[in-house]
Amino acid sequence: MTVIDLESYEDALATYDPVMGLEVHVELGTKTKMFCGCSTELKQDANSQTCPVCLGLPGALPVVNEIGVESAIKIGLALNCEIAEWCRFARKNYFYPDMPKNFQTSQYDEPIAFDGYLDVQLEDGEIFRVQIERAHMEEDTGKSTHVGGATGRIHGASHSLLDYNRAGIPLIEIVTKPIEGAGARAPEVAKAYVAELRELIKALGVSEARMEMGQMRCDVNLSLRPHGREAFGTRSETKNVNSLRSVERAARFEIQHRGVALDLETGGTIVQETRHFHEEDGSTTAGRIKDNAEDYRYFPEPDLVPVAPARDWVEELRKGLPELPRLRRARLKEEWGVSEHDMQSILNAGAVDLIVATTEVGAPADQARKWWMGELARNANETGRALDELGVTPAPVPAALRFRPGAPPFRLSASAAGFPGPWSRRRSSRRCGSAAAARSPPSTTASGVCPVPACRPRASCRRP
DSSP states (O other), X not given: OOOOOOOOHHHHHHHEEEEEEEEEEEEOOOSBOSSSOOBOOSSOOTTOSOOTTTTTOTTOOOOOOHHHHHXXXXXXXXTTOEEOSSBOOEEEEOOOTTOTTSEEEEOSSSOSEEEEEEEEEOTTSOEEEEEEEEEEEEEOOOEEEEESSSSSSSTTOSEEEEEOSSTTOEEEEEEEOOBOSOGGGHHHHHHHHHHHHHHHHHHHTSOOOOGGGTSEEEEEEEEEEETTOOSOOOOEEEEEEOSHHHHHXXXXXXXXXXXXXXXXXXXXXXXXXXXXXXXXTTEEEEEEEOOOGGGGTOEEOTTSOOBOOOXXXXXXXXXXXXXXXXXXXXXXXXXXXXXXXXXXXXXXXXXXHHHHHHHHTTOOHHHHHHHIIIIIHHHHHHHTOOXXXXXXXXXTHHHHHTOOTTOOOXXXXXXXXXXXXXXXXXXXXXXXXXXXXXXXXXXXXXXSOOSOTTOSSSTTOOOO
């Protein structure tokens, strides 16, 4: 990989103000594609979910997916956007082998939602408002697999395979207005915004928003301008960043990279370009010269009628919106009696929904929080997995914790999630099946079986 000169983060910020723009693509969880009836089910045989419409064959006419429109309106409302009384689709013309029509059906100057905002909370509790330019409907492209190279990219590949199953899957693209004034916290703001947006999308139920599966991905646009100047600098666009940590790292890297390029003493030049993010070291490398809007030759889609959402339908959808994530977190923080720092830790661990589900099956909130934020959170962090991927569910937790008035809480060791280690009380050496446990009264379950899922042998356990 080419070594890229970088300016120190502090030196770059001493001279320049970073200006960001974030474009987030959300893959909707509809059962069929945006403009045809093909299934969107994942992991199917290549090119098995296609038809003349999504393959762009002559004479095939598209029809808009109503649930896709409804999902776009919900997202717009949750982002405090205005919902257009009338909007239409446009053709975005460019050639990629994985785009069979040679144009993408999208929206340009007439989006379905516009002029909104999203308040995000930074790690120290500060609220930063991100202004939303628009949220518009479009379709995804197919998938290219480049074979024979060392990097999986087209450079060095011997040939490429095309799968059009993904072509035509509904997307919502959410575009921010220029994010100014974040200063040194710009990468943190970018990460917090994408994290809050992901929680909002999941709360709305319009997508699972799993970034690692490509259901939500972010393009990070960044430019630098000298302190005191109003005009924006030339921007780069780091494409398809697919994790929260990577969004932060990409923004930070580009601040340092463009700081060097702008330094007149080095004779550096700067161009408007796309860039690829490299997960292994957090760097970016040049992709292609970035096109401007006029290069895409947008024009209205002649095969689709305009979309004009009825006002009573929009208001009905507004009334049906769920409690938004930031408001929900504030309520839970108050109900659980935890500090801002602890609530942020719970959020970072992805434990909020698991703790709520555990309290709903009978566990006290403090015990549920300790259960998920103890050994399980530690192991998830060490193994790079999410808490909900550990194979532990909320249902058996109340029985496993053995709630009794005045009894000390059990601490979950790694064994409960299938990792080496004992079940134990705090500051105690007792273990399921141990001699100490055998001297205690037997477990009082209806079946006579120990309720601890990881206990072996369960039938003979005399756990205290």
